[in-house]
Amino acid sequence: MAAAEIEIDVGLVRALLEAQHPDLADRPLRVAAEGWDNVMVRLGGDLAVRLPRREPAAPLVVHEQESLPWLAARLPVPVPAPVRVGVPSTDPAYPWHWSVVPWFAGHRAADVPRPRRQRLAAPLAAFLDALHAPALDAPVNPVRGVPLTTRDQAVRRRLADPRVGSAARLAAVWEDALAAPLHDGPAVWVHGDPHPGNVVVGDDDGLAAVVDFGDVTSGDPATDLATAWLTFDDAGRAEFRRALAHRYPADDPVWVRARGWAVAMASAMVVDSSAEHAWLPPLGVESLDQVLADASADDAASRH
Structure with a gap:
């Protein structure tokens, strides 16, 4: 698996939330999973933050943001349509789009x-x-x-x-x-x-x-x-x-x-x-x- 280009931790995610979605920033955070392309950080009990960990994955999050709201209404199974959208940031430094999505128990x-x-x-x-x-x-x-x-x-x-x-x-x-x-x-x-x-x-x-x-x-x-x-x-x-x-x-x-x-x-x-x-x-x-x-x-x- 390709190495992460950006180290994503709870501190970075909280800073991004404070800057862009402050009403969510006081929720508990913990890193739940790290995949080939993205890191999932649990946000309270019902949400998660999905962030690319390397540049080739950055467009894929945008694809999800564009496609999933339309698809979710037409599918018989829950899918992680974004409930909030994050954008690139200089303070804190994070160069890509990111999403807040539902957390599915199981x-x-x-x-x-x-x-x-x-x-x-x-x-x-x-x-x-x-x-x-x-x-x-x-x-x-x-x-x-x-x-x-x-x-x-x-x-x-x-x-x-x-x-x-x-x-x-x-x-x-x-x-x-x-x-x-x-x-x-x-x-x-x-x-x-x-x-x-x-x-x-x-x-x-x-x-x-x-x-x-x-x-x-x-x-x-x-x-x-x-x-x-x-x-x-x-x-x-x-x-x-x-x-x-x-x-x-x-x-x-x-x-x-x-x-x-x-x-x-x-x-x-x-x-x-x-x-x-x-x-x-x-x-x-x-x-x-x-x-x-x-x-x-x-x-x-x-x-x-």
Whole structure:
């Protein structure tokens, strides 16, 4: 993971709030999470402050600020639409936009065993069904929603890494995805980062929220359907696909491309994660195992 370009701590966040949203500045603050791109600081009991930690992430927060208020009203699942917007500051010194967003109680789906995630299959499918509406003015993202050929070099580099394993079999899955027909419908809204670390689960194991829309864009819905392998086991995946069959039938090439996207995303988790995100490589390995198991089942079915 890239190093932070700015050290974000409670003192900086409180100073930003005092300068721009003073009515919130006396609330308790604590750093809740630090991701590839952003830091989340808990703000009282019901809010959080989301701040980029490096320059490439700065436009992504602006994308969320522009897109999420419109999307939130149309989605069946809570999403972190900003309730306040922060702007670049010289005193205190902070160069990028930032947001105050709702805090969703629960825990990430990545911390729930895959068999228990099956309860998420139908509601997550409903979320994507609603999200995948035609998008004419979504933010541009060069690495999500795009043809898989644009990711070929990066994926082949990762598949050559010994930490991935089963390189030849995964390369075959990747080749199938590259050969699949391209998305030929309208560009639709795409979440862009559909792994279970961005899915919030409530105490009842139900879907509480979908978060981290930094990669939001428009294009091929296959990018988001990769969650079939990133999030679920075979039973959950089957339920997820059944719930979307009215829109994406079993023989739609979108699923072949989606499995390719799962290879792209999961291999990045294995190869490009850092020690401070120790939960991501195991998630990547599990997801690649799901891809391979699914591919083996397809091969067996084709022989009969």
